[in-house]
Amino acid sequence: MHDVIILGAGISGLSAAKLLCEQGINVLVLEARDRVGGRTCTLHDPQFGYTDVGGAYVGPTQNCILRLAKELGVETYLVDDSQYSLAEIQGSVRRFSGVIPPIYNPIGLLDLNHAIRTIDKMVAEIPQETPWKHSNAKQLDCMTAKEFIEKIAWAESTRSFLNIFIRTVFCVEAHEISALSVLWAIKCGQGIDRICNIAGGAQERKFVGGAQMISERLAERIGRDRVRLKSPVVRVEQEAEGVTVTSEGGETFKGQFAISAVPHAILQRIHFHPPLPAMKGQLIQRMPMGSVIKTVTFYERAFWKERGFSGCSMSDTGPVDFSIDDTKPDGSHPAIMGFIQADTARRMSLDTLERRKEYVCKHYAKIFKMKEFLEPQDYVEMNWMEETYSGGCYSSSFGPGVLTSFGEALRQPVDRIHFAGTELANEWAGYMDGAVQAGERAAREVLHKLGKTGPAEGLQPELPPANASLAPAETSWLLGALPSVDTLLRFGGIALAAGLAWLFQSKL
Numbered sequence: 001m002h003d004v005i006i007l008g009a010g011i012s013g014l015s016a017a018k019l020l021c022e023q024g025i026n027v028l029v030l031e032a033r034d035r036v037g038g039r040t041c042t043l044h045d046p047q048f049g050y051t052d053v054g055g056a057y058v059g060p061t062q063n064c065i066l067r068l069a070k071e072l073g074v075e076t077y078l079v080d081d082s083q084y085s086l087a088e089i090q091g092s093v094r095r096f097s098g099v100i101p102p103i104y105n106p107i108g109l110l111d112l113n114h115a116i117r118t119i120d121k122m123v124a125e126i127p128q129e130t131p132w133k134h135s136n137a138k139q140l141d142c143m144t145a146k147e148f149i150e151k152i153a154w155a156e157s158t159r160s161f162l163n164i165f166i167r168t169v170f171c172v173e174a175h176e177i178s179a180l181s182v183l184w185a186i187k188c189g190q191g192i193d194r195i196c197n198i199a200g201g202a203q204e205r206k207f208v209g210g211a212q213m214i215s216e217r218l219a220e221r222i223g224r225d226r227v228r229l230k231s232p233v234v235r236v237e238q239e240a241e242g243v244t245v246t247s248e249g250g251e252t253f254k255g256q257f258a259i260s261a262v263p264h265a266i267l268q269r270i271h272f273h274p275p276l277p278a279m280k281g282q283l284i285q286r287m288p289m290g291s292v293i294k295t296v297t298f299y300e301r302a303f304w305k306e307r308g309f310s311g312c313s314m315s316d317t318g319p320v321d322f323s324i325d326d327t328k329p330d331g332s333h334p335a336i337m338g339f340i341q342a343d344t345a346r347r348m349s350l351d352t353l354e355r356r357k358e359y360v361c362k363h364y365a366k367i368f369k370m371k372e373f374l375e376p377q378d379y380v381e382m383n384w385m386e387e388t389y390s391g392g393c394y395s396s397s398f399g400p401g402v403l404t405s406f407g408e409a410l411r412q413p414v415d416r417i418h419f420a421g422t423e424l425a426n427e428w429a430g431y432m433d434g435a436v437q438a439g440e441r442a443a444r445e446v447l448h449k450l451g452k453t454g455p456a457e458g459l460q461p462e463l464p465p466a467n468a469s470l471a472p473a474e475t476s477w478l479l480g481a482l483p484s485v486d487t488l489l490r491f492g493g494i495a496l497a498a499g500l501a502w503l504f505q506s507k508l
């Protein structure tokens, strides 16, 4: 009999297991795959050393994952964004630095600035733990992000930028996701700037040796004998005294409590006895995973850097929506990482790997205007839609109405079963940081039930590590003070009317 049985050896399940082990709790982790790490996956090959084809980037304010990495001795390195980025928006390709893409039309720029500041203001009002309790929750939740974008954006270029944002952050099209859930995710990630930025933002750093190393080291800490690979859980039964968990091979394991750290979207494959409560049972049918193919293309030289480009690009036509340089910190194995997302990923899933490689290289050659991109040394990719035990990536999204109707059921335990996984975090949900936070929260809930700790302790916020940069992503006062196109037109209209009236009067 174990104290706690944990389903899933991703970062969340293993973080829960580590915290419990540290309190002397006897845990067993059951993992479906033949490896730990879940949605983080680091490939190793003599050709390119190592490369992340799953979760990879971390940045300031992601305090849980940074703290954990430090404790496990996994170092980070800075992603290079010292040179120009490129944006392909509405057929024109322009270079730029920072987050805001280059829109030379001043009206377009005003509009984009205004849309971003409007979103940031609305985000400030969202309750971080319970977005469904926002005063205007129902209205925002019943609206798709597409409708929301059409409401707040005036210029086509602003709509294009915001659509790229939705695709690259959620791996869905804007019509598939609720406006409230987008605003909540922006809240969890501390604003659009923080989410989009490389320096000072969510893409600031990568792990030396790859992100899967976090889970490898966690499994070592917990004890490899407590982490059983190739053991997909198919049944969880609850009785008055405990839980019985059955794996695909028919083996059964008994525990006092269970923590499920399996993505909600694939919980439907597990039989629960008694069945999950109505709201939980319905919620897990309504959290689909995003659609993404992560690609890494290797070259002999980082010729883009020699010509002043960092390798970072965004595009509203694709196939690569977003790219970042993926050269190792010592300059070896020059590479570009590119995401194929949402509808494009679905469409390109029907192609062969060779065709996708060709499309990706042609895309880089076109937007960077460098034909060397057509001659890669190597190409690797991972189509997360094909992964049985993920069902897609980076994480689940909430369609219209789901958060307000089912949000309360998100983190609620079901008797002896507690729930973890990045989707259940209230900071950086969908990221590795959220996975740690949600795992530790579930572990503390169980510790409390085991009489090991008071409930207040389980609710304490994470302390940032000593070396964390907590500076807020900066917005200049000028950007904050610029008017919207609407205001400008209205003001301009009034000024024009007043001018004409004055002219007319002076002629009389």
Ligand SMILES: Cc1cc2nc3c(=O)[nH]c(=O)nc-3n(C[C@H](O)[C@H](O)[C@H](O)COP(=O)(O)OP(=O)(O)OC[C@H]3O[C@@H](n4cnc5c(N)ncnc54)[C@H](O)[C@@H]3O)c2cc1C
Pocket: 007, 008, 009, 010, 011, 012, 013, 030, 031, 032, 033, 036, 037, 038, 039, 040, 053, 054, 055, 056, 057, 058, 231, 232, 233, 234, 261, 262, 263, 266, 270, 292, 293, 294, 384, 389, 390, 392, 393, 394, 395, 420, 421, 422, 423, 430, 431, 432, 433, 435
């Ligand atoms: C392409 C891609 C890019 C990403 N980029 C970033 C990034 O740059 N930064 C960032 O912070 N995050 C990123 N993410 C997201 C990040 O990887 C995830 O948020 C995080 O790893 C989720 O951890 P988790 O433990 O909650 O879930 P998972 O990693 O999904 O872990 C769940 C585990 O449960 C197992 N499992 C499933 N079903 C069963 C079953 N029936 N029985 C037993 N085990 C089961 C799975 O195999 C898996 O190991 C990215 C993800 C992807 C795929």
